[in-house]
Amino acid sequence: MNIGQKTKMATPPTRVVIGVMGGGSADASQEAKAYRLGRLIAARGWVLLNGGRSAGIMEASARGASERGGITVGVLPDADRRHLSPFIQIPILTGMGSGRNYINALSSDVVVACRGGAGTVSEVALALKHDRPVVLLDFDLTRTFPAEAERGCLRWVATPEDAMQAIEAFLPAAPPVT
Secondary structure, X not given: OOOOOOOOOOOOOOOOEXXXXXXXXXXXXXXXXXXXXXXXHHHOOOEEEEOOEOOHHHHHHHHHHHHOOOEEEEEEXXXXXXOEOOOOOEEEEOOOHHHHHHHHHHOOOEEEEOOOOHHHHHHXXXXXXXXXXXXXXXXXXXXXXXXXXXXXXXXXXXXXXXXXXXXXXXXXXXXXXX
């Protein structure tokens, strides 16, 4: 190859990124749903992205995906790894506090929101504002965002299996990465 000659490199296929958002504290039922969802996401070959902390929905969903052999990305509000879940393979330390919610929402192809508080609601709002579809897993915000629910970009479901069907309906037709 000559110096200065440009080579054309093959672009690797982009993986589907599913954001799983939810509270840092959750009851056993919600954690079980998040764990199951993480396993199902990994089984499809999709990347699971969440808030990266070792608590609640974040820990449970990452554990499910990791134990199923999936890729997990955690976007932490912190500048260090003190609160990092051991099930996060790719930590992104932001030092941005709640500002990291932008990264969570915009880096996800589809956001799944499990029960949570103001932080989770902000991630849902940011996702919707930037045209990301949102699946509400046993967390009904349809009255909070009625126009988005009416347009079909916000869907409520009861189970992780129903969430997977909703995610697949939102994604363009493409075979899963194996």
